[in-house]
Amino acid sequence: MTDIQAEVAGPATAKMASMQSEMTRGQFTIAPWLYLAPALILLMVWTYIPLAETFRLSFYQWNMLPTSPQRFVGLTNYQRLLALPEMRNALWNTLYYTIGLFPMSVIIPLFVAIWTQDLGGRARTIYRAMIFVPMIIAPVVAAILWRWLLNEDQGFVTLALEGLGLGRIGFLTDPLYALPTLTWITGWKLIGFSTLLFSAANAGINPSYIEAARIDGASRWRIIRDIRLPLLSPTILLLSMMTVLFGAQWSFAYINVLTNGGPLKSTTNIFYLLWEYGFQTLSAGWSSAAGMIAFAGFAVLAAICMWLTKRFAFYDN
Amino acid sequence: MTTDALDDHRPSRSAPSRGFARGFGVHAVMVLLSFVSIFPIYWMIVTSLRPENEIFSTALWPSDPTFDNYLFVVTRVPMLQMLFNTTIVSAATALLQVTTGMFAAYALVRWRLRLSSVVHGLIALSWLVPFQVTMIPNYVLASRLGLLDTLTGLVVPNAAHAFAILLLYHAMRAFPTEVLEAARLDGARSFRILWQVVTPNMGAPIASLSIIAFISAWNEYFWPLLLSRKPENSVVQIGLQMFMTQEGNLWGPLMAAAALASLPILLIYLVLQRHVIESFMKSGIR
Numbered sequence: 265m266t267d268i269q270a271e272v273a274g275p276a277t278a279k280m281a282s283m284q285s286e287m288t289r290g291q292f293t294i295a296p297w298l299y300l301a302p303a304l305i306l307l308m309v310w311t312y313i314p315l316a317e318t319f320r321l322s323f324y325q326w327n328m329l330p331t332s333p334q335r336f337v338g339l340t341n342y343q344r345l346l347a348l349p350e351m352r353n354a355l356w357n358t359l360y361y362t363i364g365l366f367p368m369s370v371i372i373p374l375f376v377a378i379w380t381q382d383l384g385g386r387a388r389t390i391y392r393a394m395i396f397v398p399m400i401i402a403p404v405v406a407a408i409l410w411r412w413l414l415n416e417d418q419g420f421v422t423l424a425l426e427g428l429g430l431g432r433i434g435f436l437t438d439p440l441y442a443l444p445t446l447t448w449i450t451g452w453k454l455i456g457f458s459t460l461l462f463s464a465a466n467a468g469i470n471p472s473y474i475e476a477a478r479i480d481g482a483s484r485w486r487i488i489r490d491i492r493l494p495l496l497s498p499t500i501l502l503l504s505m506m507t508v509l510f511g512a513q514w515s516f517a518y519i520n521v522l523t524n525g526g527p528l529k530s531t532t533n534i535f536y537l538l539w540e541y542g543f544q545t546l547s548a549g550w551s552s553a554a555g556m557i558a559f560a561g562f563a564v565l566a567a568i569c570m571w572l573t574k575r576f577a578f579y580d581n
Numbered sequence: 582m583t584t585d586a587l588d589d590h591r592p593s594r595s596a597p598s599r600g601f602a603r604g605f606g607v608h609a610v611m612v613l614l615s616f617v618s619i620f621p622i623y624w625m626i627v628t629s630l631r632p633e634n635e636i637f638s639t640a641l642w643p644s645d646p647t648f649d650n651y652l653f654v655v656t657r658v659p660m661l662q663m664l665f666n667t668t669i670v671s672a673a674t675a676l677l678q679v680t681t682g683m684f685a686a687y688a689l690v691r692w693r694l695r696l697s698s699v700v701h702g703l704i705a706l707s708w709l710v711p712f713q714v715t716m717i718p719n720y721v722l723a724s725r726l727g728l729l730d731t732l733t734g735l736v737v738p739n740a741a742h743a744f745a746i747l748l749l750y751h752a753m754r755a756f757p758t759e760v761l762e763a764a765r766l767d768g769a770r771s772f773r774i775l776w777q778v779v780t781p782n783m784g785a786p787i788a789s790l791s792i793i794a795f796i797s798a799w800n801e802y803f804w805p806l807l808l809s810r811k812p813e814n815s816v817v818q819i820g821l822q823m824f825m826t827q828e829g830n831l832w833g834p835l836m837a838a839a840a841l842a843s844l845p846i847l848l849i850y851l852v853l854q855r856h857v858i859e860s861f862m863k864s865g866i867r
Binding site for chain 2: 300306397457459556
């Protein structure tokens with residue numbers, strides 16, 4: 265490709281041609297690297313070197329004090345961690361958060377987008393504007409709002425439920441309810457975003473397909489199943505992938521502000537656990553090992569998701 | 582995801598059988614969703630305006646709205662200083678992400694590098710590394726560099742972001758090829774071409790990126806939580822914590838503080854609504 269371009273653009277003058285060859289024939293030139301340097305250096309210094317350092321620390325025992333020594337312990341951190349019920353519990357909760365988000369990040373928005381396709385412009389714009397607002401609110405603020413709405417004594421939701429004769433529910437204090445509650449709050453911020461993404465994708469579907477199917481006598485449901493859903497599959501896969509890869513990370517802020525992983529560890533997930541090991545109990549080794557386990561797990565998931573997207577997404581070219 | 586796709590309404594053609602009942606059902610669902618989205622935010626504002634003896638009231642509007650809670654918030658903790666800090670940090674983060682992103686994207690579009698797929702991979706993969714995984718080394722590094730408890734420390738780790746580079750890269754690649762061909766021929770003046778030809782034509786993507794970067798930086802919580810010591814060197818998201826205590830929360834001031842922390846973002850949203858929604862849709866979530 266570079267050679268063709270050099271040929272097309274090249275032969276004007278000798279000087280120009282030499283400049284071309286310098287730039288395109290793969291000899292080392294410094295200029296592009298100067299332009300790339302700020303970004304690459306920052307990514308190296310604040311992401312990749314720390315990632316390598318986390319990997320190294322996962323084989324050490326260290327209490328994070330600059331003065332205290334780091335002691336090499338090999339795979340002990342990993343062995344201990346994997347034997348801990350706490351760790352298994354956290355992994356299980358991570359799975360719960362991820363799967364629990366799907367109704368709010370994919371399923372409900374998908375059907376809302378399809379059903380609201382026919383709404384007129386003004387109404388749709390207003391609905392869209394409103395359901396998007398939670399998306400831009402800070403996670404801490406969202407956590408605090410729900411803490412207030414759900415608070416056990418005088419929270420609006422508590423009082424409303426009591427008014428309906430349903431009794432009080434310890435949304436954040438009862439281990440049975442805390443995990444679903446945090447999943448709900450995480451999902452609350454996502455519904456609007458997913459709905460918008462699906463609506464845009466849905467509006468982009470070529471109406472002549474649907475027209476043709478209708479002339480052939482296809483029912484409404486068949487049109488959804490055989491035309492809309494396949495054409496929406498790239499968006500479905502994108503949002504599913506984001507839910508799988510980032511869902512557990514998104515819930516982190518809510519765990520931190522609302523429950524600190526409790527009650528009885530019922531809301532701890534893997535990211536919260538490694539935060540606790542790192543900055544509460546100051547065991548850098550355990551935190552790093554838990555971090556590497558999480559990273560490796562999500563890297564595998566990411567690879568699977570990419571493969572699925574390539575394999576199953578249907579593009580209307 | 583163009584503007585057209587967003588606004589495209591072809592109601593009647595794709596819906597021959599929209600009876601009243603169906604239309605009503607759709608509106609009911611949308612009203613319910615809108616209510617669920619907006620009510621918590623409305624309730625925050627209402628609570629923040631309630632006098633102390635009415636905090637636990639469920640009336641939809643305070644009988645005697647007051648700004649006492651706001652006054653409490655700005656006098657008890659350095660909330661105004663924190664708001665100022667947050668503004669500086671968010672603006673600096675957005676500016677730096679645009680700058681580093683423009684340079685990197687330009688290099689990737691203009692030069693066909695042998696290593697460009699490696700560079701691409703490195704940039705994209707960095708997006709997948711969760712912050713929690715690298716937090717300990719980052720904290721140690723920040724402390725070695727003397728960045729603990731500084732605003733610089735809050736900005737620097739976010740000064741370049743995979744998302745920024747990739748968004749600008751894709752926008753720049755869609756740029757008229759003649760311009761970039763000219764840039765390619767004119768090796769010596771590449772910086773001028775970036776600055777005087779490319780940048781002025783990248784208004785829309787730069788605006789999108791600035792909005793997202795600013796909002797993300799404004800809403801950032803964990804890095805400041807790790808890095809900041811003194812409230813007056815911290816950001817507003819951290820300030821919220823000060824009204825949550827073991828014994829119970831000061832709900833009125835807490836809601837006022839939450840409202841203050843959200844107000845600038847809500848204002849940006851109201852003014853630039855369409856652009857904000859579009860930028861987020863282009864981007865996926867950060």
